[in-house]
Amino acid sequence: MKPFFSLIIFLIFSNYYSAHKAKFRVEKFGNVKTFFRSQxxxxxxxxxxxxxxxHIIGKLSEIIAxxxxxxxxxxxxxxxxxxxQKIKILENNNSNYKVLGLRDGGVMKSNENGLAVRIIDDNIEVIDFLKLVEYSIINKKKLNKSLIPVNYFYNDDNQIPVLANSDDxxxxxxxxxSDLVNEIIKTEVELLNNxxxxxxxxxxxxxxxxxxxxxPPNNGNYFKLETEKFTIKDFKYYIENTWNDFFIVFHDSDCFTYFDGREENTSSQKLDENISDFYxxxxxKDKISNKIVIIPFRSDVIYIYRINKKLLQKIE
Structure with missing residues (x-):
């Protein structure tokens, strides 16, 4: 492999040593608190x-509340x-953290206050989650009656008893x-604005x-930017470049869409790779002569994507 590409791989993978740390996000929207954790x-x-x-669920749950x-x-x-192990808990009279402790085999003491909707899963849907929030608020007095004992395995060998809801x-x-949920999802939630x-x-x-x-800002003369939009119901993750002028949106582990606001450049591509579902x-960092370099984790190959030709090339 050429030294140029070897250097790119070295610089990119040097970031992976810190990537194994879990990611946390804690936010507050009025009387709604959210906790997110991911590997x-x-x-x-x-x-x-x-x-x-x-973040969307937190914002819209404030409206529901x-x-x-x-x-x-x-x-x-x-x-x-x-x-x-996947688990779902709709709980009354306990708005303390619980998911945070389950990973380590512990259950934090109840604070005897508020409501909680707790989920451990590999995927959530916004509309479904909002329905659970609405149901929990409306039925808070009888909510705990629907909890059943579950043996929760927090690793391969150890378990603790937890009260949770059945899948059914x-x-x-x-x-x-839900008329209420159908109404509030029409509210636009801004997630990123650079x-x-x-x-x-x-x-x-x-x-x-x-x-x-x-x-454009209120003061000054600016030209009108004519750009397209790219809409998608769900995706796995997106990558944004340093200058915030294009996205790579991965639909799943091995399919992505390149989007820079120009319709003629928007294109979806399939990667020929034994893809890790996790990494x-x-x-x-940026385009190189109208090309971008995409590199899979733990692999000796790279992909060169030629934007104007919509051509993906695998280099081994």
Whole structure:
């Protein structure tokens, strides 16, 4: 392999030594608190959809709580994990953290206050989660009666007893239509805005919208930026470059869309690779003569994507 490409691989993979640390995100939206944890932590330019979803859920749950006149604390906890046992808990009179302790085989003491919706799973859906929030608020007085004892395996050999909801109970809730949820998902939630002429992301009505900020500052003369938008219902993760002028959006482990706001450049590509479902691809910092370099984890190959030709080349 040419020294140029070897250097790129070295610089990119030098970041992986810190990538194994878990990623946490804690936010507050009025009386709604959210906790997110994931083993997926590859810096602020590579973001998985699940992290963005929990932010959306927090913002819209605040609206649900207000509409239903719920004034106590609502705790929303979600841990994304491929390996832990899946679990869902709708709980009254305990808005303390719980998911955080389960990983280590502990259950934190109840604070005897508020409500909680807690999930450990490899994926969540915004609309389904909001239905669980609405149900929990409306049925808070009888909520704990639906909890059943579950032996929770926090590793291969050890377990602890936990009160949780059955899969059938959760399915019955999310199968029902909700007029309130259908109304509030029409609210646009901004997820990223890097400023004028730079990348931005929002979510509305069940879709992520990737685009560019074409609203100029109040003072000064600016040209009008004519750009397209890229919408997708769900995705695995996106990668953004250093200058915030294009996205690589991975639909799943081996399929991505290149998007820079120009319709003629937007293209989806399939990678010919034995892809790890956990580790993302890495991207060189910027374009190189209208090309980008995409590198899989722990591999001796790289991919060169020629933007204007929409051509993906594998180099071994």
């Amino acid at each position: 997926f932590n590859f810096g602020d330019k590579t973001i998985e959809s699940q992290e963005m979803k929990i 207000d509409r239903l006149n719920f004034k106590d604390t609502l705790m929303i906890e979600y841990e994304k994990d491929y390996f832990l 109970f959760i399915r019955k809730i999310i199968r029902k239509q 400023g004028f002429l730079k990348t931005k992301i929002s979510w509305k009505n069940g879709e992520f919208v990737f685009g560019f900020n074409d609203v 993302p691809f890495r991207l060189n």
